[in-house]
Amino acid sequence: MNIHLYLHPMRTRDANKENSIREKAIEMIVKEGLDGFSMQKLAKAAGVSPATLYIYYKDRDDLVIKIATEVSVRMMDISLRGLHPKMSFAEGMSIQWKNRLEFYISYPLDVQFIEQIRYTPVYDNIKKTIRTTFGDVLGKFMHNAINKGECTPLPFEVYWSIAFAPLYQLMKFHAQGETPASDNFKITDSTVELTLQLVLKALKP
Amino acid sequence: MNNIKPAMYAKTALNVLVFKTNLVSAKDIHRISPIMGDIPGILRWNVDEHDIDNVLRIETSWLLPDDIIRVITNAGYLCEELPD
Known part of the structure; x- marks a missing residue:
């Protein structure tokens, strides 16, 4: 689950970027529900490339679970x-x-x-x-x-x-x-x- | 005391490669499974089944995007790298 911890510094984690991804994802899921939610739409809204999303998260479910766990905790x-x-x-x-x-x-x-x-x-x-x-x-x-x-x-x-x-x-x-x-x-x-x-x-x- | 140190796997650089594909169904994913398993250098791979781009995600320390594209294309599927 924490694969990103071992990532090469070439693709560094950026806390601002991560926050923006999280915020936009929450906003989109609240507004449009889980069904209409896609990685591509999220990337556009958060101002990152879809490729960047997949550096932080394994797939769409992984993203939703990680963000929801954080918020719940x-x-x-x-x-x-x-x-x-x-x-x-x-x-x-x-x-x-x-x-x-x-x-x-x-x-x-x-x-x-x-x-x-x-x-x-x-x-x-x-x-x-x-x-x-x-x-x-x-x-x-x-x-x-x-x-x-x-x-x-x-x-x-x-x-x-x-x-x-x-x-x-x-x-x-x-x-x-x-x-x-x-x-x-x-x-x-x-x-x-x-x-x-x-x-x-x-x-x- | 055994002073032989294990190889420093943790320090190996790890890259995430992502591709847009037409691996739409579980069947497609099943079909490429043995091929992916045969490629040395793939640490982990998965296809995002719940997203529209059918993104193939690969963790590797030394494979290049073209290596993956060649293999997936040879298997009869579309595969293009998602730009950063």
């Missing part, structure tokens, strides 16, 4: 910042909600990008990396919360749908700007806090 890293396994469940959840919201506000395109690929085969590769990199902290936190009787033991899907999906729905409303009840919806601390309190109530044994 950064997202999880920020989401779990400040979380300790021994924290109370309520405090740990509040920190994760704050972190996730912060990531969303700072990198909206990255969030949309991950949402785009979350339900494609590409994401299977990423899940493994995430699990090995972050599984420990989150796993211990959940284990403690359940043992201390602060959170109901649930199948993962049920847990996630209650614990985080409400936050993502609020973010979605925020991104759309309009909801069935309002033409100008903006996410606020009090909206988030109100929702979080209901989520905690729902997860309490």
